Amino acid sequence: MFTSYLRRAVRTGCLLLSVLGQCWVPMHKDPTLNEVHCGLLTGENKARLAAEFSAEEVMGWRRKCVSLLHLHSSLFTMHTPPTSFES
Numbered sequence: 001m002f003t004s005y006l007r008r009a010v011r012t013g014c015l016l017l018s019v020l021g022q023c024w025v026p027m028h029k030d031p032t033l034n035e036v037h038c039g040l041l042t043g044e045n046k047a048r049l050a051a052e053f054s055a056e057e058v059m060g061w062r063r064k065c066v067s068l069l070h071l072h073s074s075l076f077t078m079h080t081p082p083t084s085f086e087s
Helices: 007-019 046-052 055-071
Strands: none
16 A cells, blocks of 8 residues: 555554555555655754745745645646745
8 A cells, every 4th residue: 555654644544454454465655655755845944944045935945836736637747846045
């Protein structure tokens, strides 16, 4: 079974495999299956980034990342998130 790293996706996968009696099936977690991947912003503390840069700039990066994902609805389309915090 392939799943994202999102906790709810992993739990749903475990529940599904349990109901089907297929708990022996390995679960492969892949970050490309996550709903949103924002490059260097992923896992960063927004308050720290806002202090270092500006809140408006950080929100602009986040909006840009999310809007790029909504432009392409294909599940397997790779999107290029911001690769640096430079403006």
